[in-house]
Amino acid sequence: MSGGITIDGLTKRYGTVTAVDDLTFDVEPGVVTGFLGPNGAGKTTTLRMLLGLVTPTAGRALIDGRRYAELTEPRRAVGAVLEATGFHPGRSGRDHLRILALAGGIPGSRVEEVLDRVGLADSGHRRVGGYSLGMRQRLGLAAALLGEPKVLVLDEPANGLDPAGMADLRDLLRDLADEGHTVLMSSHVLSEVAQTVDRVVILAGGTLRYAGPLTELTAKGETLEAAFLRLTSAPDTDPATGATTAPAHR
């Protein structure tokens, strides 16, 4: 799939703990996909395997058909925000982005563009140490957007955002999807997810519980939260239909 994400039989075991268990799904360009699951479901581990930070025990996690390590220009292929940390507190937001642009061979003019895009144009000169959590989230997003990547991977991007920040994020992600980007975002804020995403992927216990359109999941009048609780509390579920199957099947 051009510009998409392919997760194929992906598995990660840490000793006796199976964090991710034979996961298979696709994430398409042009839509916003929510990546959901209770604590410990395996979301972060999956995203870290996709970004080449963790080696899978089995299976593949591909960006535009390639493993992260095989990408010729990773910064231009994928932008990621895993957590809003790692910024030098004494540096301004603008300088932080300038350094990343320089290191990534990205034109300096992109720095002002991305600051503007995430709503930090007026705060770019301020030290990151004085930023709120929401501002650090925006800066992380700006860093992810620097290389104009086709694929965006965002771990809890709504964390720390106030209602206005959430609305801005929603508009930004919608615009990026409309421009043809592939957007995968994890979140625990289901009310926010329900307003933001077109498709959802739901994990529990490292296994896939649902992958498909949000409208299909909520077609029978169920809220996303109710569907989420049903799918993630069931012992095992057919990911295609959401029907509960005997655990022995898998």
Ligand SMILES: Nc1ncnc2c1ncn2[C@@H]1O[C@H](COP(=O)(O)OP(=O)(O)OP(=O)(O)O)[C@@H](O)[C@H]1O
């Ligand atoms: N480095 C590691 N060593 C051992 N176990 C790990 C490691 N990383 C993750 N795990 C385990 O793998 C499982 C999945 O964790 P993961 O962080 O991927 O879940 P998550 O869905 O991102 O959870 P959360 O919503 O709480 O962030 C958990 O049981 C976790 O304890």
